[in-house]
Amino acid sequence: MxxxxxxxxxxxxxxxxxxxxxxxxxxxxxxxxxxxxxxxxxxxxxxxxxxxxxxxxxxxxxxxxxxxxxxxxxxxxxxxxxxxxxxFSDTNSPQVSLGVHHDMNAPLSHYFIFTGHNSYLTGNQLNSDCSDVPIINALKRGVRVIELDIWPNSEKDDVHVLHGGTLTAPVTLLKCLSSIKEYAFVSSDFPVVITLEDHLTPDLQAKAANMITETLGDILFTPGPEVFKEFPSPETLKKRIIISTKPPKDYTEAKEDKDKENDSKSDKADDEVATKKAKPHENKPKQKKAPEYKRLIAIHAGKPKGGLDECLEVDPEKVRRLSLSELELEKAAETHGKKIVRFTQRNMLRVYPKGIRVDSSNYNPMIAWLHGAQMVAFNMQGCDKHLRLMHGMFKANGQCGYVKKPDFLLNTNEIFDPEVKHSEKTILKVTVYLGEGWYYDFDHTHFDPYSPPDFYVKVGIAGVPADKQMTKSKIVEDSWVPSWNQEFEFHLTMPQLALLRIEVHEYDMSEKDDFAGQTCLPVSEIRSGIRAVPLMDKKGDKYNNVKLLMRFEFTNPS
CATH class of the missing domain: 1.10.238 (Recoverin; domain 1)
Known part of the structure; x- marks a missing residue:
């Protein structure tokens, strides 16, 4: 040159x-x-x-x-x-800065809980490494439910964490437990739940129980053998770690159940698949149960034998956790919507991704939240749009990982019907004025510093079907500080479950438009007025300088 x-x-x-x-x-x-x-x-x-x-x-x-x-x-x-x-300063946030402001003294079943799926995986569901690093990252972000699949390591008579029946490289249970203990309360004092997908023999269950109690010590919540009649509250369980799994059966009995389930269903959850790894044990004599393992279980899981009606039965004498795949939930919601809502008023419902999501993608969480599901389990490895919705939901309530469910989902006198379309409750007007910061963050946003971009903004609502909408601004050409000055209007029937999606893209005539930032905000916590909205990258990490100046106004329907 x-x-x-x-x-x-x-x-x-x-x-x-x-x-x-x-x-x-x-x-x-x-x-x-x-x-x-x-x-x-x-x-x-x-x-x-x-x-x-x-x-x-x-x-x-x-x-x-x-x-x-x-x-x-x-x-x-x-x-x-x-x-x-x-x-336009960082102090003028669009979100109410009230810290934890929801009532935290209700039973655990009254909250949406930030939940991970296969929390130990570093990438895809088939051949990525298993590690404690994604567990640590999830806890730092505020995730409160960590899932571990535990399997026998027959060579060393030890317990491994891995995705069974795949080529994922294992990590030891002890390493995962040690990291959970160290990072559990970095982002929030409210309880962490470990959901164990258990594929162990009784002797290894006993060994796992000793490992759990010795590693976690006093922070482990041990309720004893009795099942709760009602779940305790997040407030009473602060700084405690809770175990949730199926109560142990005799090993051979459990193996027979697994084989029957595997014969009858092709698309099974990770916690219900019987794999070839269990076969070396199937001819072993009947073994004793591990009572010390059972005493650790605070949230009992399991799917009752029978149809959907039996699964959703509410027992006034005890509470439990039920797991459904995203497809099972969609099917159940068509005929049993109100029953699901009634079930989740007292009991836990965990929803997990369908088995073919081998790329660690996620599903739309709204149908699960609309039916009161507390544990909407997500793969945290990627950066898909549904994961951004999950991040947006749990920006609420001081980002503590627990969001109180709307009152209409908790009303026991009149069970909410998710199929009924409701009238408008509020109108949200959003004005996008301008943006700045891309030039100074071009190392992170991958734009050419010598070629001003052509930016446009997408603004929309993720929520119930009646509220769902996405709109797009004009394109501002050749500007590092684009000025749009456009207003958008959203009519909301359920603002309690609505999330405001904001995305910026650079228009590209010949190729796919480039990503330039995003954020997702719970509508219930958006402050009125003119606000500086910081933008995140695809994974939800904040850029150093990129932000939008926007105005938010709430009005009542006429």
Missing amino acids: SKQSYRVCLCFRRRFKMAVAQAPEDVKNLFEMYSENGLMNADGLHKFLVEYQKEDETTTDDAQKIIDGSKHLPRNGLHVEAFFRHL
Whole structure:
């Protein structure tokens, strides 16, 4: 490259680097309304925050602190640029920052719980490695239910964690338990549930029980042999680890049951598949049960023999966990919707991906949530759009991993019918003003720093079928700081279950449009007013600088 062309590149780069976002007309007009003589003092800012941003608890002192913290002089007020920069700052979040604010004293069955599927896998379901690293990452993100498939290691008389019947390389149970203990409460003090998919003989069940009790120690919740009549609350189980699995049967009896199930169904859950690994034991004599293992089980799992009606039977004397595949749930929802809701008011329902999702993809979680399922088990290895919905749901309630179910799912006097279409409850108006930060994050977003992109925004609702919608903005060409100034309107029948999806893409005429950021927000926790919305990458990790300036307004249907 010649010196002359090098100078041209530097000038070209500097020209676009100097481009900065300008306050949109709405922001300028609001500044005029709440300022005097070109300055917004503490009284004016306080009035704006209360009247327009709906921040009712804000005081004049809070407004003065914002002014004092501004990098723009003069210190006795904000000029329009400083006001704009405050609105576009990280402190002006679109989500209510209330921490844990749901009632955490209800039974566990009253909450949606952040749940992982095959939590030990590093990639696909067939031949990826098993490791404690994805378990650690899940716990750091706030996941509260970790699934471990435990199998005999016949060579060392030990217990392995792996996806049975596949080529996945195992990891030891001890390593997984040690990491769970270390990272269980990094993101949240509320309980962690370990769901064990157990393929062990009674002697190895006893060994696993000793491993669990010795590794987890005092943080392990051990209820004893009695089954709960009602689940305890997340509050009473803070900093505790809970075991959930099927109560152990005699090994040969369990093996016979597995063979019968395998003969009758082709698409089985990971926790119900009988694999060839069990065959070396099938001729062994009847072995004794492991009582120490049974005493560890706080949440008893199992699928009763019989049809769907028997599976969804509610026992007033005990509670339990039922597992259904995504396909089983869809089929059950067609004929037993209200029964599923009634079942989940007291009992746990875990929904897991169908067996053909070998790429570790996920399913739409909405049908499960609409029927009250607490444990919607997801593969956390990838970055599909459904996983982003899961992340969005559990941004609620201080990201503690537990979200209280809406009251309509808990009403025992009138069982909610998921099939009934409901009237509009609220209208959400969303204005997308502008975006910035891609230039400074181009190492992460993979855009050419010398070629300004052509950005557009997709805004929509993930929720019940009546609320589901996706809209698209115009394309703004050749700009690192695109300005759209477009409003979108969403009519919501169930805002309690609605998630606002926001995606930015770069238009590409010849190839697939490039991804440029996304976020997903629980509608129930979105703050009114003009907000700075930080964008994430495909996996849900926050970019350093990329964000949108947006306005949110809730109105009642006419």
